[in-house]
Amino acid sequence: MKNIRFIILGILFGIILSKAEVISWYRIYEMFKFQSFHMYGIIGSAVVLGIILFSFFKKGTIKNYLGDKIEIEPKKKGFYRTIIGGIIFGLGWGLIGACPGPMFILLGRGVLSILIVIFGGLLGVLLYHIIKHKLPH
Amino acid sequence: MDFILEPWPWYVGGPLITLIMFFLYYFGKKFGISSNLESICAMGGAGKLHEFFAFDWKKNSWNLMFIVGTVIGGFIAFKFMTPDQAILLNPETVTDLADIGFQNAGAQYLPEELFGLDALLSLKGGAILVIAGILVGFGARYAGGCTSGHAITGLSNLELPSLIAVIGFFIGGLIMTWLILPLLF
Numbered sequence A: 001m002k003n004i005r006f007i008i009l010g011i012l013f014g015i016i017l018s019k020a021e022v023i024s025w026y027r028i029y030e031m032f033k034f035q036s037f038h039m040y041g042i043i044g045s046a047v048v049l050g051i052i053l054f055s056f057f058k059k060g061t062i063k064n065y066l067g068d069k070i071e072i073e074p075k076k077k078g079f080y081r082t083i084i085g086g087i088i089f090g091l092g093w094g095l096i097g098a099c100p101g102p103m104f105i106l107l108g109r110g111v112l113s114i115l116i117v118i119f120g121g122l123l124g125v126l127l128y129h130i131i132k133h134k135l136p137h
Numbered sequence B: 001m002d003f004i005l006e007p008w009p010w011y012v013g014g015p016l017i018t019l020i021m022f023f024l025y026y027f028g029k030k031f032g033i034s035s036n037l038e039s040i041c042a043m044g045g046a047g048k049l050h051e052f053f054a055f056d057w058k059k060n061s062w063n064l065m066f067i068v069g070t071v072i073g074g075f076i077a078f079k080f081m082t083p084d085q086a087i088l089l090n091p092e093t094v095t096d097l098a099d100i101g102f103q104n105a106g107a108q109y110l111p112e113e114l115f116g117l118d119a120l121l122s123l124k125g126g127a128i129l130v131i132a133g134i135l136v137g138f139g140a141r142y143a144g145g146c147t148s149g150h151a152i153t154g155l156s157n158l159e160l161p162s163l164i165a166v167i168g169f170f171i172g173g174l175i176m177t178w179l180i181l182p183l184l185f
Helices: A004-019 A027-033 A038-059 A079-096 A098-108 A113-136 B008-027 B035-043 B057-080 B089-100 B119-122 B123-144 B147-156 B160-184
Strands: none
Touching: A004 A098, A004 B008, A004 B035, A004 B057, A004 B089, A027 A038, A027 A079, A027 B089, A027 B160, A079 B123, A079 B147, A079 B160, A098 A113, A098 B057, A098 B147, A113 B035, A113 B119, A113 B123, B008 B147, B035 B057, B035 B123, B089 B147, B119 B123, B123 B160, B147 B160
């Protein structure tokens, strides 16, 4: 069961986002209202440390568990897909205060309503792939 | 031990997220949650609806295990690590929310007005939940990532597409919070 390590990482991630209150709708609301530094501090510190971490990956100072260089897959390019997709995502994030990670974490708290949100998320993914050839990318 | 039971400040939460990202890369994987939604569709037989979903979702089973873990983590944090469920908010936020019809803001992690049973069973409440989910799922895959893939991983990798996506996340979030939410409630 090689995947057990990913279950453990997921458990830790669920605890971290719960205890840092990232999964709280209110924390997302106040972020978009610029009324608290909390979420900016979380994302900002994660990114600053991430930039440092990735520079070690690129230099090869930190290798993976097999001793190989760690490669970071570049993101798909395209102005329209990232800006329009981003805005659509942001509308949903601002409304329900949960991005995909927190959706699953909230499920663990027994929040029944989040099942409907996850169902909507799956519908959205299906819809995107069905109509993607008609969209600008 | 008390520290564990208190809410964790940003300078604990942020670095720990980077630590999780480190371990995912160390074990030869990546940090991206929203692609799991595609795997779940594929697992559920969406390959019959669209060829895109005909991929072998089992190759992503490590990431599906990760989200199974997040569900367990959410349960553990809720049951054993959070004796006080209140979210300490800026009084301004509480007043703003009261103005648009959200009572007792911060009493729990989530507002009853959106997540409570009454909301779930009403037409408007149910529609909000489904539509929000559709926007998040559709937008994440159109943009090529969500908060984990773009805002954390992509920005850490100094990717221009991720910067544009995060600007988009904010445009959408600001429109929703400032213009649409007050109309909905």
